[in-house]
Amino acid sequence: MAQNHQSAAWPACPNCDEPMETGDLFCGACGYDLSAVSRTPAPEDTPTVSLNVADQAGQPGQTGQAGQAGSAGQTGPAGAAGSGGPLPDPAQGGFPPAGGSGTPGGPAAGESAPYAGDFELPAPDRNAGPAGPGLCVACRAGRVDADGFCEHCGHAQPRERDHMEQELGPVAAVSDRGLRHHRNEDAFGVSVTALPDGSPAVVAIVCDGVSSATRPDEASAAAAAAANTSLSAALGRGTHPQPAMHDAIVAASEAVNALGRNPEDQDTDHDSHRRLNSPACTIVGSVVANGLLIVGWVGDSRVYWVPDDRAGAPARLTEDDSWAAQMVAAGLMNEAQAYADERAHAITGWLGPDAYELEPHTASFKPDTPGVVVVCTDGLWNYAESPEEMARVLPSDASERPLHAAQMLVGHALDGGGHDNVTVALLPFAVPGHETASAR
Known part of the structure; x- marks a missing residue:
């Protein structure tokens, strides 16, 4: 079926090179969080723009990478709202996004915003005990879904x-x-x-x-x-x-x-x-x-x-x-x-x-x-x-x-x-x- 709209897709996981499909949020092989990295638009939709990110950082209405404009409160990779799913919830142990002016935890007015980059996931606590039943072996906090992935960090769980x-x-x-x-x-x-x-x-x-x-x-x-x-x-x-x-x-x-x-077909026809x-x-x-x-x-x-x-x-x-x-x-x-x-x-x-x-x-x-x-x-x-x-x-x-x-x-x-x-x-x-x- 022909599609008029072509979504940007990962050709492969940036961590292990496993082939990806459009809409994947995690790598099926290694559990890499694909929602944490901005997807590059199709080549024909990418303008060639030379911008000084450091000069524009902190200006009202501009956040994220490459100085892309957005309304106040928009944060995340490429400054695009919803560009990879919801952001990690700090209350659940996730990392807050890097913010511009007025963003809690962000730089003060007039300071340069640091490069946001990929979202980092918490490393496993080596001092923690074994993961409980149904808990992720990596973060020991998230529950494992029916497909064998952690609902918190996306880590693929080992199979028997x-x-x-x-x-x-x-x-x-x-x-x-x-x-x-x-x-x-x-x-x-x-x-x-x-x-x-x-x-x-x-x-x-x-x-x-x-x-x-x-x-x-x-x-x-x-x-x-x-x-x-x-x-x-x-x-x-x-x-x-x-x-x-x-x-x-x-x-x-x-x-x-x-x-x-x-x-159902065993006793039907030749x-x-x-x-x-x-x-x-x-x-x-x-x-x-x-x-x-x-x-x-x-x-x-x-x-x-x-x-x-x-x-x-x-x-x-x-x-x-x-x-x-x-x-x-x-x-x-x-x-x-x-x-x-x-x-x-x-x-x-x-x-x-x-x-x-x-x-x-x-x-x-x-x-x-x-x-x-x-x-x-x-x-x-x-x-x-x-x-x-x-x-x-x-x-x-x-x-x-x-x-x-x-x-x-x-x-x-x-x-x-x-x-x-x-x-x-x-x-x-x-x-x-x-x-x-x-x-x-």
Whole structure:
């Protein structure tokens, strides 16, 4: 729809460069108060005027920046009334606006008004205790609205999934939002179950939501939960780990497909696929049981093998479903050329209603030395792509301290830039009769 009036809009948040929309008062990513800064008018509406602000400051009827005229009592950025919403209320802890003559707290007549600049928000009180239920973690005064923002200072509140950690017996996993994304679209599931003979089976599932799809965070959570549940149940019944992994990926796919179905349309006509939404994610998983190492995947999340004795050769146990992998497999590019291309991470396999025919990949290995299985999303392996690089950044005591090692790997990705969500699960693989390298 055409609009005759064009409002000035932020192209991006001035604090974190997150894209903005017309009418936004706070940045959805970092909570920056956009109402505190004057919006620049469209170029065709901006006159070129040379004014001496200091000479005009304090004159009756003139306040704000650039000596823009306004009636007495008008204050705020650019001297425009209502140019970013109501001003902070001093009674609520806000800062009073800089004023001209006759403004409480402003300069006396004849003095130059200081540059008003951005409104500053009160810094968190480091001596204050924890924020109470429903209170902002930053200012500890404002209430948090349904969208997760403080009604007083606008600060975005941390979500439960921004950072997750779990340690369950020998397996541990860590997931982090990263430094650039506004939410964590990764998910994981870990479990330890008993096989019919009483021996343990250790499971780790990692899913990465496809950001360009709808509800990727829900897709990854549903897939991880479904696959973890399916694997644990099948292994407990005595199913071999490799077919159990295949069935778990199918179960995960069905869980993601269910997110896109409209229940009102399920029993209507044959054209129901047109009523499907398109949530999507990738999946990778590993099972350690009875001396076997089983992996399964769809997409570009990976499994690495790192022996405890770093003199041994590490290995990557999965092959990406991606454009780069296809180019390398077809002999059209070498790996360095393919992954340097901007299309490298375009995936060719995923879980979701609009995915191609589902083809779960599974593989079975039987290592003869102890080591660690690294199950991760591309948010980690982008910063340690080759098996040798992954072995270098994995702490040497990862078999004994898997949670600490997973934390260190996530920290490595964040230190490298944290451009994506980061998730990693570690499964130590023990071989009877072998001691770990750190125990020697």
